[in-house]
Amino acid sequence: MNYYSLNKQASNSNFKNAVIKGIAPDKGLYFPENIKPLSKSFFESIETLSNTEIAFEALKQFVVPEIPEAVLKRIIEETLAFEFPVVELNKNISTLELFHGPTMAFKDVGARFMARCLGYFNKDNTNKVTVLVATSGDTGGAVANGFLGVKGVNVVILYPSGKVSDIQEKQLTTLGQNITALEVDGVFDDCQDMVKRAFLDKDLTSKMQLTSANSINVARWLPQLLYFMFTYKNLKSKYNDIVFSVPSGNFGNVCAGMMAQQLGLPIKHFIAANNQNNVVTEYLKTENYHPKPSVQTISNAMDVGNPSNFIRIKEIYKNDFNTLKNNLSSFSYTDKETKAAMLEIYNNYNYVTDPHGAVGYLGCKDYLKENPKVHCVFLETAHPTKFLDIVEEVIKQPQSLPKQIKAVINKEKVSIKINSYNQLKNYLITANS
Ligand SMILES: *Cc1c(COP(=O)(O)O)cnc(C)c1O
Numbered sequence: 001m002n003y004y005s006l007n008k009q010a011s012n013s014n015f016k017n018a019v020i021k022g023i024a025p026d027k028g029l030y031f032p033e034n035i036k037p038l039s040k041s042f043f044e045s046i047e048t049l050s051n052t053e054i055a056f057e058a059l060k061q062f063v064v065p066e067i068p069e070a071v072l073k074r075i076i077e078e079t080l081a082f083e084f085p086v087v088e089l090n091k092n093i094s095t096l097e098l099f100h101g102p103t104m105a106f107k108d109v110g111a112r113f114m115a116r117c118l119g120y121f122n123k124d125n126t127n128k129v130t131v132l133v134a135t136s137g138d139t140g141g142a143v144a145n146g147f148l149g150v151k152g153v154n155v156v157i158l159y160p161s162g163k164v165s166d167i168q169e170k171q172l173t174t175l176g177q178n179i180t181a182l183e184v185d186g187v188f189d190d191c192q193d194m195v196k197r198a199f200l201d202k203d204l205t206s207k208m209q210l211t212s213a214n215s216i217n218v219a220r221w222l223p224q225l226l227y228f229m230f231t232y233k234n235l236k237s238k239y240n241d242i243v244f245s246v247p248s249g250n251f252g253n254v255c256a257g258m259m260a261q262q263l264g265l266p267i268k269h270f271i272a273a274n275n276q277n278n279v280v281t282e283y284l285k286t287e288n289y290h291p292k293p294s295v296q297t298i299s300n301a302m303d304v305g306n307p308s309n310f311i312r313i314k315e316i317y318k319n320d321f322n323t324l325k326n327n328l329s330s331f332s333y334t335d336k337e338t339k340a341a342m343l344e345i346y347n348n349y350n351y352v353t354d355p356h357g358a359v360g361y362l363g364c365k366d367y368l369k370e371n372p373k374v375h376c377v378f379l380e381t382a383h384p385t386k387f388l389d390i391v392e393e394v395i396k397q398p399q400s401l402p403k404q405i406k407a408v409i410n411k412e413k414v415s416i417k418i419n420s421y422n423q424l425k426n427y428l429i430t431a432n433s
Helices: 015-021 040-044 051-063 069-079 105-121 138-147 166-173 189-199 218-235 250-261 279-286 310-316 319-327 335-349 354-368 382-397 403-409 421-430
Strands: 003-005 030-032 087-088 093-097 128-134 153-160 179-184 209-212 242-247 269-273 326-332 373-380 417-418
Touching: 015 218, 030 250, 030 403, 051 069, 051 218, 069 105, 087 166, 093 319, 105 138, 105 153, 105 218, 105 242, 128 189, 128 279, 128 310, 128 421, 138 153, 138 166, 138 179, 153 166, 153 189, 153 421, 166 179, 166 382, 166 403, 179 189, 179 421, 189 209, 189 421, 218 373, 242 250, 242 326, 242 354, 250 269, 250 310, 269 279, 269 354, 279 382, 319 326, 326 354, 335 382, 354 373, 354 382, 373 382, 417 421
Parallel strands: 093 373, 128 153, 128 209, 153 179, 179 417, 242 269, 242 373, 269 326
Antiparallel strands: 003 030, 087 093
């Protein structure tokens, strides 16, 4: 597969180069050149296939031949080494649990897949690659865990000091080895801006190979399309019109769902469920796209003021506002509404959600008001105990910690504090010399 830059000022790239570079030389996001839908029979008989078989069929056009088929099979098996259960709350609403991986957030799949691809590409290379990544909460842990010990790759994570949950912080600051956590005096957007600046900085790029592990990287973004296929496999015999409500921040996950739709998966509609960071909700109302500084909420992984993948969504629907609107709705909720939803889900269904999942649930409820016949699946993007304080405060029930969380909670945090771009730059130059 060739990938082109959405800024249209760079030459096309193969998968390998797109993964290693992360972003095109003209700063555009890479996008696959021609997407070939999978056969009708694939979807008709999807329930006879294992998750790894589905993944191989769905992903191979994007990565083969740069990754040989046999290697892709191994990477998929290692990546998908946990479950993706769908839990039905009632006849209109289900939740897809995406928190059964090692860091208990959906980003594990993308991070594990990307780490293995990069590890494969870098296996004979003596030059190290530095993965530079900004996190609003969960990316850092998933990337750190996915890349831990991968040969030839150093990982540098920037996170906003005091603005990620305790468990999220532990997950990204306690691993050691090839992982370094930089604690930024600022908000997520400051971290993201520093990362973007580093990629443009010739003093750095002339000395080292920098790449991103945010969802702008195609190897992190594309495997997320599998969630939607697995859910379809699970629910197709029971429900005809399946709609997904995706708690969205950088819009990588919902955009991956749209790629599954491009591959032929019969998805009726998408809902981007947002907190008060509502650029896209406003855009769909007004057709005016106004990025703004992010505001802090209890669903912190979605505190994004300028969603990086929205440009890919526009591309999927050929920049046509009406087509986009026919496929995507967006709603935004306050923290108060989110907490009320967590309590409602607990009281009505005896089910515990994290704040992100609860925002997704609210998206389902709003969409169902106008479309009462569909079955809406909200993505539960993180395990509730990653947001222990809020969950226990809202449902007033102590939660027991899963083994993945217990494993990090008492480890000692190690981070390097920075408060300016120059400090990041100095760190990178020193670490690479
Ligand atoms: C990253 C994240 C999101 C947002 O996903 P995007 O792909 O950036 O839209 C939602 N929920 C959780 C728990 C996350 O970690």
